[in-house]
Amino acid sequence: MDEETFHALYHATAKTLWAYIARLSGRPDVANDLLQETYCRFLTARLGKVEMAEAKPYLFRIATNLLHDRWRKGEDTVWSEAPEAGFERDLDTQIDVRDLMQQLRPRERQLLWLAYVEGMTHNEIAKSTGLQSMSVRILLFRARRKAAELLGRKERAVHEV
Amino acid sequence: MKCEREQQVIKATRNGLWASWLRDHLRGCALCTQTELIAASLQEDVAKVQRGVELPPAGLVWRRAQIRRRERALQRATRRPFLIVGALGGVYSVVFLLWGLFQLPHSVYRLFAAPPGLTGVVAFAGLALSGILAIVGWWVLVLETKR
Numbered sequence: 001m002d003e004e005t006f007h008a009l010y011h012a013t014a015k016t017l018w019a020y021i022a023r024l025s026g027r028p029d030v031a032n033d034l035l036q037e038t039y040c041r042f043l044t045a046r047l048g049k050v051e052m053a054e055a056k057p058y059l060f061r062i063a064t065n066l067l068h069d070r071w072r073k074g075e076d077t078v079w080s081e082a083p084e085a086g087f088e089r090d091l092d093t094q095i096d097v098r099d100l101m102q103q104l105r106p107r108e109r110q111l112l113w114l115a116y117v118e119g120m121t122h123n124e125i126a127k128s129t130g131l132q133s134m135s136v137r138i139l140l141f142r143a144r145r146k147a148a149e150l151l152g153r154k155e156r157a158v159h160e161v
Numbered sequence: 162m163k164c165e166r167e168q169q170v171i172k173a174t175r176n177g178l179w180a181s182w183l184r185d186h187l188r189g190c191a192l193c194t195q196t197e198l199i200a201a202s203l204q205e206d207v208a209k210v211q212r213g214v215e216l217p218p219a220g221l222v223w224r225r226a227q228i229r230r231r232e233r234a235l236q237r238a239t240r241r242p243f244l245i246v247g248a249l250g251g252v253y254s255v256v257f258l259l260w261g262l263f264q265l266p267h268s269v270y271r272l273f274a275a276p277p278g279l280t281g282v283v284a285f286a287g288l289a290l291s292g293i294l295a296i297v298g299w300w301v302l303v304l305e306t307k308r
Contacts, residue, residue, distance in 0.1 A: 014219075044233065
């Protein structure tokens with residue numbers, strides 16, 4: 001991959017990848033480091049001609065592995081993001097996704113993000129996480145139920161006020 | 162529980178293009194309503210998160226990767242002679258061990274009549290030590306290769 005192609009790829013993917021890492025780890029300060037590490041590993045890996053479409057899931061896979069390494073070491077298991085770290089409350093719905101993420105397990109956050117933000121299919125999620133496709137289906141179903149319950153509870157609380 | 166329209170609901174939430182039939186479906190499907198609620202909340206959040214982000218420059222990341230690539234190439238180049246020597250040492254140990262095994266009955270016989278203090282047990286211990294060294298050598302070699 002030449003530098004120009006990399007720049008194009010970086011501009012197309014870096015923001016979403018950063019958001020993914022920041023939301024999953026709950027550490028925007030760590031996100032920059034992991035982001036750089038992800039691209040470094042991507043560039044130093046011995047890959048064939050990687051098309052843009054294939055590069056994105058691969059980048060998510062690397063980032064996911066880096067996050068797993070941190071979780072295995074016991075890092076980022078507790079949400080430590082400060083409320084003022086660039087995330088404002090949604091004034092219309094008062095649904096604070098930060099609160100939601102805080103109450104979910106890392107795996108649940110990851111599956112929800114890949115499915116609902118990146119729009120990945122179960123098979124693509126399986127490739128990005130290393131899980132079996134059937135496990136993705138079950139875990140995602142549980143995560144979705146939990147998230148919907150939490151969001152619904154918040155909405156009801158807002159309407160009552 | 163799964164709805165086949167789920168992916169379309171996610172896609173519509175992402176690009177904001179809702180077909181009227183999909184809207185109608187959404188009203189009647191509890192699963193898709195859940196999906197829409199989560200997807201919309203998360204995507205709204207992503208937009209907010211991305212707005213305030215200051216990413217490291219692409220050029221910096223590129224240069225870092227190039228430096229790392231060069232370091233790795235250098236590491237590989239310097240490791241190669243050691244690997245060759247290690248491999249030759251390993252092969253030599255195995256050949257020597259096999260030769261020793263074939264010679265064992267004869268050596269034991271000769272050692273019985275040879276210098277005092279050198280018994281068959283000592284010869285056997287020496288042979289065992291050589292075997293251990295050969296195995297350890299191979300193990301180190303395998304570890305080095307994996308690194």
